[in-house]
Amino acid sequence: xxxxxxxxxxxxxxxxxxxxxxxxxxxxxxxLRFRALERAAGHRVLGLRRRGKYLLGELDxxxxxxxxxxxxxSFRFRGEADGWRPDAxxxxxxxxxxxxxxxxxxxxxxxxxxxxxxxxxxxFGTLAVVPAGDYRGLVTLAALGPEPLSDDFDPVRFHxxxxxxxxAVKPWxxxxxxxxxxxxxxxxxxxxxxxxxPHARRVGRERSTALxxxxxxxxxxxxxxxxxxxxxxxxxxxxxxxxxxFLVAYGQAGRACRRCGxxxxxxxxxxxxxxxxxxxxxx
DNA sequence: AGATCGGCCTGGACGC
DNA sequence: TGCGTCCAGGCCGATC
Numbered sequence: 001x002x003x004x005x006x007x008x009x010x011x012x013x014x015x016x017x018x019x020x021x022x023x024x025x026x027x028x029x030x031x032l033r034f035r036a037l038e039r040a041a042g043h044r045v046l047g048l049r050r051r052g053k054y055l056l057g058e059l060d061x062x063x064x065x066x067x068x069x070x071x072x073x074s075f076r077f078r079g080e081a082d083g084w085r086p087d088a089x090x091x092x093x094x095x096x097x098x099x100x101x102x103x104x105x106x107x108x109x110x111x112x113x114x115x116x117x118x119x120x121x122x123x124f125g126t127l128a129v130v131p132a133g134d135y136r137g138l139v140t141l142a143a144l145g146p147e148p149l150s151d152d153f154d155p156v157r158f159h160x161x162x163x164x165x166x167x168a169v170k171p172w173x174x175x176x177x178x179x180x181x182x183x184x185x186x187x188x189x190x191x192x193x194x195x196x197x198p199h200a201r202r203v204g205r206e207r208s209t210a211l212x213x214x215x216x217x218x219x220x221x222x223x224x225x226x227x228x229x230x231x232x233x234x235x236x237x238x239x240x241x242x243x244x245x246f247l248v249a250y251g252q253a254g255r256a257c258r259r260c261g262x263x264x265x266x267x268x269x270x271x272x273x274x275x276x277x278x279x280x281x282x283x
Numbered sequence: 284a285g286a287t288c289g290g291c292c293t294g295g296a297c298g299c
Numbered sequence: 300t301g302c303g304t305c306c307a308g309g310c311c312g313a314t315c
Contacts, residue, residue, distance in 0.1 A: 001308065032291075033310090053309080071308060072293085089293095122292045124309065140310060167286065174309080184308065230307095231295090271288075272308060287315075297305080 002069040004148070004181025005222035006233050006241060007053050013236035014075055015048035018057065021114070022097035028127070029091045033070075035128035035137070037092060040065055052144050052180030064132040066141065070124025072232040078115035081238030092118040092127055121232065145179045148215050153179055159208040169211075170198035171270030179215060185228055185250040188275050190214040192249035197283045198274050221246070249275050 002010070023040045043059040050056065057065035067073075076084045086093070096114040118127060128138065135142035146152035158178060165172050172178060173187045182190070191198050193214035196207055203211070227233060227241030230251070234240060248258050253266035253275045262279040 003309095068309080070292095070310080120292095121294070122307090124292065126310085138310095139312090165285090171287090176310090273306085285315105288313085290311090290313105291309105293307100295306090298303090299301105 001071050001183055001185065001230075002073065002227070002233055003053055003183035003186055004050075004219050005186070005225075005243065006227035007050055007055060007069060007181070008223050009226040009235050009241060010069070010075060011048055011050045011055055014055070017077070017114075017236070018045040018048055018096070018116075021045055023059075023094055024097040024113075025095045027093050031091055031123060031127075033123065033126040033128075034092065035126075035130070037127055037129055039063060039129040040094070051141065051147065052176055053183065054141055054144075058132065059129075062132050064130050064134075066126065066128045066130060066135075066138060067118075068126040070120060070122065070126065072122045073118065073120040073125030074232070074234050075236050076117050076119060076234075076238065077236065078117060081236070084117070084238065086117050087119070089119050089121045090117045091120045091123065091125070094118075140176050143177055145177045148179045148181060148219055153212070153216070155209050155212040158212050159203075159205050162203055162208050162211075166201060168199045168201055168269060169196060169203055170274060171272075173215075174270065174272070181219065182215060184272050184274075185247070186215070186218050186222065188250040189218045189247060192276060192281065193218065195280050197281045198269055198276050200283055249277075251275065 022044050026037050026040050028034050028037050043061055043063055046058040046060060048055060048057050053068060055067040059065055094116040096116060161178050170187050170191060173182050190211060194207060194210035196203060196211055222228060222243045225241055225243040228243040229240035252264050255264055257264055257277040257280055260279050262277055264275050265278045266273060266275045
């Protein structure tokens with residue numbers, strides 16, 4: 001399930017390949033979560049940024065291509081990465097023209113055209129073309145918290161927000177409001193590291209600072225390993241991330257806690273599987 | 284207004 | 300073998 005490190009790994013491979021290129025055409029299956037995709041045709045990609053789990057493609061003409069990988073979304077270039085061929089799960093296809101070529105109906109349509117496929121088995125992914133920065137209808141993106149690896153993510157403000165919230169700390173993290181890009185895997189990992197019970201509704205300053213640190217560490221380390229692959233997540237070059245072997249909480253229920261040896265417990269919290277150490281992370 | 288819950292979507296794991 | 304059931308979970312809209 002792509003979270004910040006996975007999306008960042010995709011951005012690093014995709015960005016240089018898209019920058020400066022024309023989108024000559026777009027085709028897509030009708031999807032509930034696709035919006036105005038055809039408006040991207042004839043526009044040039046000026047850059048590819050990431051905010052939380054969102055990829056933001058800056059297009060000329062004041063447009064923006066917003067992409068969210070959902071649970072199973074991935075981008076692949078046609079014919080690359082061991083001869084990738086589209087299958088029934090390719091939901092959208094972008095045909096790209098040269099950096100130098102003028103945009104138009106034929107640009108990039110000839111032999112050697114670069115074709116980018118968006119594959120998404122479970123259709124939880126989002127693709128939308130909007131006026132730049134206009135996130136009406138993308139409520140999570142519009143209210144997205146600070147980037148965890150930037151100076152905008154401040155431990156004092158983080159603690160103040162946590163103190164104001166009356167939610168359990170884990171579902172609160174997953175709202176994307178206190179910090180952008182933390183999903184189920186890295187929430188469990190960070191809470192384990194900071195020794196905080198995922199059900200906790202009150203967290204002291206010391207512990208909240210530990211959580212602030214843990215979030216940054218867990219995400220940075222996962223980026224270095226190019227993300228966590230269980231089954232679906234792949235980078236643009238088709239390779240898996242290498243972080244799965246380093247998880248100490250998520251998916252480890254029943255195994256001995258690395259700190260104290262207690263069997264890790266799995267519960268459902270806010271509708272999501274949650275694994276924690278009932279001893280180290282006691283309330 | 285903030286918190287909570289159900290729906291979306293599909294393949295794979297599992298039980299009988 | 301084959302069928303049915305359950306699970307994974309990010310985001311969004313409805314409801315409390």
